Structures are given as structure tokens and as C-alpha cells.
Amino acid sequence: MSIYVRPLDPWNDEEFATACAILAEAETHQRPYAVVDEPEPIRAALVRPSASLAQQGWMAWLDGRPAGMALAAWPVRDNLQTCWPVLAVAPALRRRGVGDALLAALTRAVRMAGRSVLQVEVSHPGGEDTWPGIAFAEHHGYRLALRERHSVLGLPVPVERLDAAPADDYSLRSWRDHCPDELVAGYCRLRELFEGEAPTGDLLIGEQQWSAERVRDLESRRKDQGRSAWTTVGVAPDDMVVGFTELTAARTARLAVQNQTLVLPDHRGHRLGLAMKAANLRRLVDDQPSLEHVHTWVSPDNTAMNDVNALLGFEPVELLDVWQLELSDS
Template structure:
């Protein structure tokens, strides 16, 4: 039986007692997260999704659904930079309800996403897929390789099983593995004293100062923070994936802050400030609403300022800020390219442990 693929309607249902399409979309994401990752504490609730998909002047967000009658049986989420020079779209999620697989619903979602991206002037499509614990080989945990053989990205040491359903799907549609990201988790509850002691043991960061804030960047840092965000979009290891430059300025930083608050998120930032008053590096923690989990977002030290252990200092400063802002939080999740040895070493030193792998695919 086929399914109709179209964009998710963001409005609430006509019948106040019936769930909206966005409710069904959020419920399917939660169901897929539980299946793939063993937890739903990273799943976004409906209010956050609504704000995510609302008008964003900098990045387009297109949620797609596959419907059998009025029932949502599959979903996909497509994004791209609105910049006129951008040519790449990112399919950050694609999934089908377990009882409706092997019915070409995933293929229909992908084909529709490819058409939407092409019509938007984004002929290059990048796919992402999650592989939970036990579904890949992370060098940090020594997981045994798959008897069906493994697939390795062009850079890095981690592998994923060649017979994994997501792997077979991507390859069958002409996509090549371009990168593997390690997803790691750090238990943080009750560790404030430990983080403070480790921070005290670090050498003084001269000539840098570290500044921290909650939700809104200081006015005197917002312009140079935008520069650092822009560098983050292309300086992070990208394997064989065509990540494109994101243009950032102070207005985009402020818009991101407003949107994050509207989603119900709390954002914690630690930044290293150089003697000239400019941001030399920063790290961001994002606290999900109604969850014990925290997402580690961007961390970067600009090239001219590396070699001073600023990455470790910034992460420790922000972990202490997290303890002060919300000591009830239990875990921090982070995503790092498998080839990013320096950042992975910092995370291992802090106590992050392997959680999952994320594969990233692009059609050659």
C-alpha cells in the first residue's frame, strides 16, 4: 500500500480533541529515537518543533510526512541555508514506522525531499542516519564488528555494519558515506566540585579571559561571536561532505537567541576573549525543556588562538555554569566528527563515553 508524501501542516487540528499533524510528527520522532537510541530524552516536543519550523530568515526548515489516509507512517526533515549562493540541502532525519517498512515509503520520502531541494535550487542533498550502541564500531568502546562486513568513512577509525538497514538504504539510492560522527554522553550530576578542581589545575589562560553568559551574549562580544560562528560552519572537520559557509552577523546571533528562548531552551555559553577584545573561541550548551538532557552544541577555538588548552578550559567553565544554572541536569550529549582527534581527546579526558554513531551521506 502506498502513501501520500507532503509537507506537515503546522496548524492545530480542526477538531480540538484530535491530535494535529505536528503532534503525530513529534510522536513518531520519539518512537524512532527510542528504537534507534534507546532513549527519547533528546526528542523535541511540539512547541519546540513549531518554533523550529516557523519562519526563519536564515535557514529553511521543511518537515515532510508520509500519510496513509490520516495516519502518519513516515517522516523526513529537510533544511538549507537561505543564502542565494547555497547549493546544498540537508536531510537531517528520515524514518518510517516499524510496521510500515519495506513498502517503499522511505524511498518515496527521499524522492520527494530530493525534488523539494532541487526546486529550491539545492541540487546537492546530504543525508544523516543514527546507529545506536551495538550498531557500529567506535574505537573508544571496542564494539565487535558486524559479521556482514563493515563500512568506513573516508576519514576516521569508526565503522558501521554494511548490512545496517540505513546503510543499505543510502547505498541503494546512490549515496556514498562521507563522514561518521561519534555521539558521546557525559554524566554530570553532582560533579561540580570535580569540574572546579580540574579547572583550577589548568595553567592560567593568559593572555585570554573567559566570559560566560546565559541566553544572551554581551553587546561588546556579539560581533566577534558572529565571526566565530561563521568559521565554525566550515572549519569543523567535514570528511567528504559538502558543508557550506553560513553567513553570520550580530543580527543572526540575536535572532538565534530569540528563537532558542521561544523554543523553551536555555543556552549557556563560555567564550575565550583575546587581548584585543575579540572572541577567540566559544562553546555552547543547550538545555532541552522538560528533559534531564543537555546538548553540547558548537565548540571552536579559532586557528590563530589554538595551543593554549582553551578548548578544555571552555568546556569546564560551561559545565560549571550548567551546575549553577540547573543542577538537576543529568547528562550532556555531544557530536564530533570521528576524525576530529583533538576534540575527541578532550571529551574522553572529561569522561564522555560512547553512545551512538551518526552516518552522513552524499551522492557523488
């Protein structure tokens, strides 16, 4: 049995299509609600440099047959110790060393990039410690650092669920793809504060640094990847931006992803969380009516956000674990 691993060539259409097919097959195996990136956003992330994020890919062959692929992304502005790997092995070819070989190649590259903390996501139905991704992570020394609940909302949403407005003279501002210049500073402040407010378990996460340059870089990167983003912010009576929520979707996809939502602690209790998410969902459906579902991931400990999601109609479907490994110096 021979295993061969080398860097993935995103310009080789046949090889790249095979890698994406393996990723989709691996992610959807026994998971009806899996979220898999479209090929073009993956290719764009590999071939177009970003000022905020670097990414690399690998392909594995077993006895000459395409068997697995891997991706690794790492931030280049902050959290400079961190890497986020993705490994996928064709289900019929598992337990033959392909995942081990991919992880070894990826880890060598991560070390060369000066990274020492790997954080990998494993989605599973819950109650199954023998789930392949869990067993693989534990075998390689990873430790469970965070658990979130994956929930899904069917579209369109009944109108009455989206009839929510903020109280006490708070207001909303919304945009698609391009943050208005006058809101950039407030939006950056909220993005920097998010990690400190959201439950992060035992993940090793440092402060993020956001600027107008980083916002515009993110917007440009999404455009290159064929994605759109819908954002709604909450504005206090003194015109301070005090909350935000964001949805993203590939322009050809049938699903959208609910990303971060945050209301600053001093401004909670004014229905901002519900109002922002409802307004954003209305705009999403109006702009891209072909979408069928919205997916979100929230810690079970985040009671307030889970209550808001329940009011909107999100239903739990599986769990997502983040497994973490700190590399030794050797």
C-alpha cells in the same frame, strides 16, 4: 497497498502529535542514546519564519494508517545549494515503500527550492553496514561524507573535573541566551571560521556569513522554540575573542547538546578548550539542574577535542554518519 504523502500540518494538533510520535519511535528504535527534538521546537521551526533557515514537513499514510514523516531544512543566507533532510518511518511499517515515497516528495520540494546537495544523518552502533538507515541511503545513491563519534556525559559532573582555568593571562566570558553587544563581532568571526577548522570530511560546505542580525535572529528563534543556549568564550590578553563553546537544551528536556567548540590555531596550548567547556558545564548545571546527560558529536580525527571530552568524562555510545547526495539536473 496504498501510500499517501502530503505536507505536514503543524496546526493540526492530532496530526502533528502523531508525526512527532513516529519520529521519536523511529529514532529510539534499538538506540538507547538517541537524541530526539521535543515537539514544540519542531513546530516553532515549521510555523515561525526565520531569516536564516527555512523548514518544511511531510506526513505519510499506509493504507490509511499514519506510517512516516519527514522534515527538510535549508539555509537561506549561505550554502544555498544545501538541504538537511530527516526521514522517519514507524519500525513496524518499514520496507513497504513509505520511506521511498517520503523521500520522493521531499526531493521534489528541494529541487523547487533550488537545492542540489542533500546531507542526511544516520546514527548507528557501528560495525553494521546493514543498519536500516545505511542501507536506505546507499540504495538511493547517497555517499558517506563524514563520520563522527557520539559521546555522552552523565550529569552532574564531579566538581574536580570542572576545576580548569585558562593559562597565560587568558580569561573567560560567559552568557546565557543573549550575546553581550561588545562580544558580538568576535563571536561572529569565530562562527564564520568554525567550518574551516573542524573536520568536515567530504561534505560540500561553503563559508558561512555571520552578523549581529544573524546572531539576534538565532537567539529569537531559540526563544520561540523553548530552547536555551549557554556560551563561553576565551579572551586573549589583548581582549581579542579567540575561542568559544556552546551548549543548548530545551527548557523541559532532560538532556543538553554540546554544539560547536573552537579555539583559533594561534591561541591553542593555553587550556582554553578545557576551561571554556568546564565553565560552560558549571553554568548549565547551576541553571538547569534537572538535566541528566550532555550529548556531543566529534570526528575521531579531532584528537585534541576528544582528549578534552575524555577528561570531562564523556563516553562513546554510537556513531553518526552524514550521507550526501548531489542531485542531477534531470
